[in-house]
Amino acid sequence: MTIPETMRAVICYGPGDYRMETRPVPRPKPGEVLVKVLATGVCAGDVKCFAGAPMFWGDESRPAYCESDVIPGHEFVGEVVELGEGAGEKYELSVGDHAVSEQIVPCGKCRFCQSGDYWMCQPHDIYGFHRETQGAWAEYMVYPAKALNYKLPETLSPRHGVFVEPLACSIHAVNRGNIGLNDVVVISGCGALGLGMVAAARLKNPAKLVALDLNPHRLELAKKCGADIVLNPAETDVVGAIRDMTEGYGCDVYIEATGAGKSVEQGLLAIRKLGTFVEFSVFRDLVTVDWTIIGDSKELDIHGAHLSPRTYPTAIRMLEQGLLPIDEILTHFLPLEDFRKGIDIAADGSQSLKVVLEPGRMA
Template sequence: MTNPATAPPAATAGQLPETMQAVVCHGPRDYRLEEVPVPSVPDGGALVRVEAVGICASDLKCYHGAAKFWGDDNRPAWAETEVVPGHEFTGVVVELDDEARARWGVEVGDRVVSEQIVPCWECRYCQRGEYWMCAPHGMYGFKRRTPGAMAPYMTFPPEALVHKVSSDLPPAHAAFAEPLSCALHAVERANIRFGDVVVVAGCGPIGLGMIAGASARSPQHVVALDLEPGKLELAAKCGADVTVNIGTDDAEAVVRSLTEGYGADVYLEGTGHPSAVAQGLGLLRKLGTYVEYSVFKDDVTVDWSIISDDKELDVLGAHLGPGCWPAAIRMIESGGLPMDEICTHQLPLDRFQDGLDLVASGTESIKVSLLPR
């Protein structure tokens, strides 16, 4: 992998090629590498040379056309066609105007990340400061008006949220700011206290970020659940002080032993598997807190009386990473996370299908990234 410190300088506008190879969505299971025009810089925006783009579980679910991806049967079940996918990325600013320079505080040559949602800044949610729930939002890699990063170049529109990140990091590590910010938002939603026993279900990219974020809150215990021994070892390096292989160990017995029989205070769900939902409701104590982050491929059915009559639980959703990007970037830049072990695979852009297949297998990788250049 090329060290960004020794990489060739970013091209100026006059040196840019006219076309580039990019992954383009044509529908479920129909993503193609195609020659497309290099995008033009929008007024008030920026042109960015992409260094790395991660493949997310939501990318995979879009690729497979998951029926419930959008949460609305009247909307498409996958990304709009003719769109370049990719919403977790990092790159170097190639071109921007004075308006964008002043708004974002960045210069040509800076390494940057951009939050995955592009808000309108005018709807009810944006006006209330709840930009991550913007009603008519753009989303990199899912809508035609906001093409994503599975390409050598992409643009940031003027409405985008942009953050600088250290050029000393390997590109795949810098791109991990997106999933880590999402995980940290789920942790914030949980309102973890010092004496809490926190259970995190799943030790993939989101779950590992949840573990790191929960550990930073200094609860009594952070318990990691997974089926893969290697992922549980990695969870311990991210801050879990108790790890449980749910295929061989009794998770409920472990949690009860840590809580005088009461159950966990907080359960963070990061697997996207229906069985993890019922598992969490069972592991929680009365008046406990359940936080759901995952995007589910299938419907989930639970006994709602557990939530109400039995335990009076707080059940919370979490979406994107609002307000958490600076903290995620600091956490990665600090060197405290085992990023080389989290970012397991970096592939050239023309192996995007191999990347999707690796994510689909679920056992051979943690975070898979494409390096367009």
């Protein structure tokens, strides 16, 4: 494959100021992998970043949004087109392979990396937010030497491969719930990530798996992902229904995936004493709740969930095995030039689940 000298890329200059430009194609240094981007997703974090909402990445000296002169995009799949010295052997990759990379490129030196908690790396270089880790909204990108890369099976469509990153995040959130075989599990929110959580929780085989959403179509997809019961909070007293199905106790595990403050309050009321509450969402606004419920009333275990440590292989296997209705989850495919349209569709959310940009697709 002949690699061009230049490429089209979306560049962030600040909140609301993203521009399509021509940039040099990066060349891989030792240990690095150059890929041609086949597909790249638009996620809630991208929407939040574009809007300039506060975002904390572990370093208060950095701006509240992604740095300027950065190519966004942290959900992606690429075709390997060039390997830096030693990269092929390190990652067992060859030119022509399809490969993904974990969204964080850990430094390997900080306290968290040294203890094995690499996804909480203090510098926190995530693709598409910092200059050190340019993202995937471009025709080509480099996986740095410290990146965590995975080859995709030949049987997995590149379009489906773009969902590895979101699904891996969903799996981590489910793992944080410590689900038991006798548990009643509630997942609030059936967007792309919530549907991934439903599919992952199904593999834990809980006694009862409940999905909540305001959108009837998303609830139907939740059933396809393995939910036993689906409830619409606009039509049902969800807290009452959950208590009714648990002899008045409440659910054992509640995973919050809506990004709405009301869902947090709902979960605290619906969960039983000594239950486990997992918070994953990206919130636009501050959320206030009655912390007495967490402590004095119920003594809850509150777990956060961030990124996708050690879950990429499981996500790849789930997609390869067809455990999700992926063709119904990937709702929009747009050329790179339509990135602003993709942001708007994802921000609205009423007609989309996962919006995907395809740099090789012409407008």
